[in-house]
Amino acid sequence: YRDEETGAHIRRTGLYSELLAARAGWDAGSVELLRLAAPMHDIGKIGIPDAILRKPGPLTCEEMEILKTHATLGARMLAGSSSPVLRLAHDIALCHHERWDGGGYPAGLAGNAISEAARIVAIVDVYDALTSRRVYKAGVSHAQTTVEILNGQGTYFDPDVAEAFRARGD
Numbered sequence: 001y002r003d004e005e006t007g008a009h010i011r012r013t014g015l016y017s018e019l020l021a022a023r024a025g026w027d028a029g030s031v032e033l034l035r036l037a038a039p040m041h042d043i044g045k046i047g048i049p050d051a052i053l054r055k056p057g058p059l060t061c062e063e064m065e066i067l068k069t070h071a072t073l074g075a076r077m078l079a080g081s082s083s084p085v086l087r088l089a090h091d092i093a094l095c096h097h098e099r100w101d102g103g104g105y106p107a108g109l110a111g112n113a114i115s116e117a118a119r120i121v122a123i124v125d126v127y128d129a130l131t132s133r134r135v136y137k138a139g140v141s142h143a144q145t146t147v148e149i150l151n152g153q154g155t156y157f158d159p160d161v162a163e164a165f166r167a168r169g170d
Contacts, residue, residue: 006045009128014039016124017117024120024164033088038121040089041096044074071097071106088117096121101155111158119158123149123165126156 017038021031045053048070052063059067074093078086095109095118102110114122130145146166153162 005132005134006042009132010039010042012128012132013041013121013124016127017120020120020124020161020165021117023167024116024161033084034117034120036085037088037092037117038124040074040078040086041092041121041125042070042074043077043089043093044070044072046077047073068097068105071095091115092118092121094118096125098122099156100153100158103155114158116158116161119161123157123161126152127165 014035018031018035021034026034048067052059052067055063071094075090078090078093081087081090092115094106095114098104098107098109098114098118099122100111100114100119102108126149127145130148131139131142133139149157149162150166153159
């Protein structure tokens, strides 16, 4: 409701997550659950000031630290539900910026300590962010973005999920 691009990003993230989970061998029920949960990955951005979210230039270090709180804010918003979709969305919101090598946030989780759902959303979130035009940048091509994701195998991204992304076909 705040802007059309955010709404489009949310929809695409759910659909891309569905495709990547299916490519990674998930069963149909789990794929559907992820499709429904993935769009909530950035719900915590509701608590981030528009001056940061819509800033046309680079963020300061202080602004970046505020932006990073969206993961824990989102997890708090989604915590405590018995709904399978909301429980999965909680985990994704909290962990979609964790990195395979442990260099992410908010907890510095590494490898399989990060749920596979969050590892899938991490890739599709980056894919959509890079290929989409934003107020502060132009979008880049699918080919360039694919190279970036594959270069992040084993550091930013789970190598197996990145390989499933690569193998998706064109």
